[in-house]
Amino acid sequence: MADKEKKVTIGLDLGGTAVKIGIVDEAYELLAQTSIPTGAERPYEQVIADMGMAAAALLQENGWRMEDCLGVGAGCPGTIDSKNGVVLYSNNIRWDNVPAAAGLQRYLPVPVCLDNDANCAALGEVTKGAARGYRNVVFLTLGTGVGGGIVIDGRIFTGGHPGGAELGHIRNGSEHRRCTCGRYDCLETYASATALISDTKKLAAQYPESVIWELCGGEAERIDARMPFDAAQAGDVCGRMLVERYIRHLADGITDLANIFRPDRIVIGGGVCAQGRNLTDPLNKYLQENCFAASTAYVPQVITAQNGNSAGIIGAASLVRQGMR
Amino acid sequence: MADKEKKVTIGLDLGGTAVKIGIVDEAYELLAQTSIPTGAERPYEQVIADMGMAAAALLQENGWRMEDCLGVGAGCPGTIDSKNGVVLYSNNIRWDNVPAAAGLQRYLPVPVCLDNDANCAALGEVTKGAARGYRNVVFLTLGTGVGGGIVIDGRIFTGGHPGGAELGHIRNGSEHRRCTCGRYDCLETYASATALISDTKKLAAQYPESVIWELCGGEAERIDARMPFDAAQAGDVCGRMLVERYIRHLADGITDLANIFRPDRIVIGGGVCAQGRNLTDPLNKYLQENCFAASTAYVPQVITAQNGNSAGIIGAASLVRQGMR
Known part of the structure; x- marks a missing residue:
């Protein structure tokens, strides 16, 4: 008690x-x-x-x-x-x-x-949680959509008016993907778990020999966001392409947020983050290479959320x- | 005195x-x-x-x-x-x-x-200046590069660490344009005055009959950021294409910033802003159509800077x- x-x-x-x-x-x-x-x-x-x-x-x-x-x-x-x-x-x-x-x-x-x-x-x-003790943190949750949260000086920044901090709704790729918000090519249409699953279904259809088909028992409807990562780990070409593309889009969005907020840490949450360093290592590498003034200014580290459910x-x-x- | x-x-x-x-x-x-x-x-x-x-x-x-x-x-x-x-x-x-x-x-x-x-x-x-009395403002200056400034609750937000608020260095187009920062396709490579001048030189070369050649006296080196706007006003096809493309890229970057900060006003400065409502009217229209939750949440107005030199x-x-x- x-x-x-x-x-x-x-x-x-x-x-x-x-x-x-x-x-x-x-x-x-x-x-x-x-x-x-x-x-x-x-x-x-x-x-x-x-x-x-x-x-x-x-x-x-x-x-x-x-x-x-x-x-x-x-x-x-x-x-x-x-x-x-x-x-x-x-x-x-x-x-x-x-x-x-x-x-x-x-x-x-x-x-x-x-x-x-x-x-x-x-x-x-x-x-x-993962960013305990830090004062400036940007948070992205990768689920059905991509949600965002911004902590500035220890407090939530919601924007000047309600409807801010919509970090899933910044421009990302160029495939003319329609977002649920009405705009095209939002980060959410490339970096959500939903997008990863949809991309996996499409690409796996072109690779009948892919390990992904073993993982889902031959049923496309059973494909989840973990399977492309598991397939990539097993050396599967289709899985590798999916993971590389997914990470590149996510890394690009995270670089935008680093250039805008230059926070202490960037925390990513949602089911995809069970991948841990398979995800954060390449994200941090991309950020070191692409963040503005990376050689002279602080480059925030990308880490996974800890509070889970x-x-x-x-x-x-x-x-x-x-x-x- | x-x-x-x-x-x-x-x-x-x-x-x-x-x-x-x-x-x-x-x-x-x-x-x-x-x-x-x-x-x-x-x-x-x-x-x-x-x-x-x-x-x-x-x-x-x-x-x-x-x-x-x-x-x-x-x-x-x-x-x-x-x-x-x-x-x-x-x-x-x-x-x-x-x-x-x-x-x-x-x-x-x-x-x-x-x-x-x-x-x-x-x-x-x-x-x-233009945003006098407002507490939450995002500022973009369109010059040699694209600079950014963020005012939150009446104070400058510089980021958790130096090197933040680099609003010219968020992802924008998809033409694989190399930015001075080392990254590709930053907003700056599409929305700076430098980018507009470079684009004008390239497109005008394909339109020998364009009004732009009259405006620059036939010398490509004399092309400036005003000429595509003047040509578009005169009904020139090449000028119109340039202005439409320029505004679309700028509008896309501004929509990202509206979705993140949801400020009271978005102020644009730099020489290009002499265009006034030729620039802000289409930007505001795009924002109304593409801003997240535009029907239920506040959509910030885009205005031009007033303090000039x-x-x-x-x-x-x-x-x-x-x-x-």
């Missing part, structure tokens, strides 16, 4: 199918956690009520009173007005202009902070103490 | 051929100015001594004492360590690790601030009061 003398913080990670709820201590150690289905098809008031009540129950079940709780942080996909605690627009949960922070506060009468989930994950890697909870919980500094 | 009851600030704009020196009041109005040759081939100590003495003389000649001077701001091209007042590397004046702020302070015993010239110009547009002085002088807030 945790030390009840010390204050705790609640982190809420609101996803399309589930809401993860956790209680963390001042070192961002996860003391208790639970998960509930989002039920995003319901009116948002009901979703928020479920989240608030489940968080309050988790506190109580573990022996904390509301007075022991410093505050609640919530991370949500989409365009967030963090100053006013409003979800302006979230495609995943179909929310449009939802005052989520005020809604949660009805059930959790403590300070409530709200931010974009990628911003939260970025902050979580700074408070407890708890990234959302830890990041969201970090919003609370961050706002108090 | 200016009101001697009020404190003034000195702005120094250190360029490859000349140093511009100005005295500004609290509203950043230019009260007096002069200019001296840089003489960059000499040891840096002599360059700094000349700058310091010329600034001190300008103060005295106009009736101010050193006690009337709040401080000195200096803008310099290159990679600047603004925290320590050191020019890490400047190609234009061939300085390498020069403690310029400390050097100036020997002649001007007041606080001395140093920053990159594009950062200064960005700040100057916020304190007195005084941008360097006003921006550098702004460093002083900015640091005091």
Whole structure:
């Protein structure tokens, strides 16, 4: 049982199918956690009520009173007005202009902070994770899309207006790939796990002898983002081409961000990062060769995220103490 | 004669051929100015001594004492360590690790601030210029290269380490153009005045009947960045193609910056901006169509800089009061 003398913080990670709820201590150690289905098809008031009540129950079940709780942080996909605690627009949960922070506060009468989930994950890697102790960090999450989070001087930078830090939506390749945002050739269309899987399906179709077909049991629909890496490791030509191309696009996007932010560290998260140094070694090599003024100025190191499945909870919980500094 | 009851600030704009020196009041109005040759081939100590003495003389000649001077701001091209007042590397004046702020302070015993010239110009547009009163501004200067300056919450953002805010060095086109920084296809290789002039020479060679040949008197070496715009205005096909292509590349880079920073305004400076709304109207149209979440989030307006030839002085002088807030 945790030390009840010390204050705790609640982190809420609101996803399309589930809401993860956790209680963390001042070192961002996860003391208790639970998960509930989002039920995003319901009116948002009901979703928020479920989240608030489940968080309050988790506190109580573990022996904390509301007075022991410093505050609640919530991370949500989409365009967030963090100053006013409003979800302006979230495609995943179909929310449009939802005052989520005020809604949660009805059930959790403590300070409530709200931010974009990628911003939260970025902050979580700074408070407890791969970039712990660093003040200036750029975070990229490589999943269905490419999300971005920027930490400047220890705090999340969301942009002058909501809708900033959309690091997956900077120009990258030149194959005229249509992005979900409407623009062409965004980084997301080359460097997301979705893009890698789609590219793998296309190229493997031209290499019937590729190891990838063994890995997926001959079923293209079973191809995942790990298979091209595994195939490349096994010396497969098709796999190598895919991995080299993927890394070049990602490296190009990361170089842009290094030239703009010149941060202490660039952290990459998402499933693809299980590749570890197979991914970061060539990324760091490219950055050393292509970063502006690499011979005279600091070149940030690229590292993989550490918070894994708890990234959302830890990041969201970090919003609370961050706002108090 | 200016009101001697009020404190003034000195702005120094250190360029490859000349140093511009100005005295500004609290509203950043230019009260007096002069200019001296840089003489960059000499040891840096002599360059700094000349700058310091010329600034001190300008103060005295106009009736101010050193006690009337709040401080000195200096803008310099290159990679600047603004925290320590050191020019890490400047190609234009061939300085390498020069403690310029400390050097100036020997002649001007007041606080001395140093920053990159594009950062200064960005700040100057916020304190007195096109973006006056805005807190979050991204600035691009389109000249020999493409320089960048970022103002976040009213202050210059230089990056976590020196060498950030290099907005000309983000990936743009796909023609494999080698950039001066060593990388390929940087925004600078498509959107600088240099790039526009080079593109104009190449395309005009394929259009012997183009109006551009009238404008330059048949001499390719006389082609400047205004001619393609003038030709396009006159209905010339070659001119139109050049302007459309130039604007598309610039618009793409600006869209990246809008998605990352979501600022109040994006300000473009440099000679090309004399085109005014011929340039900003299509840029704003592209941004409205391509910016992430344009239908639900704020889309920043693109405007042209206003400080013109005084941008360097006003921006550098702004460093002083900015640091005091």
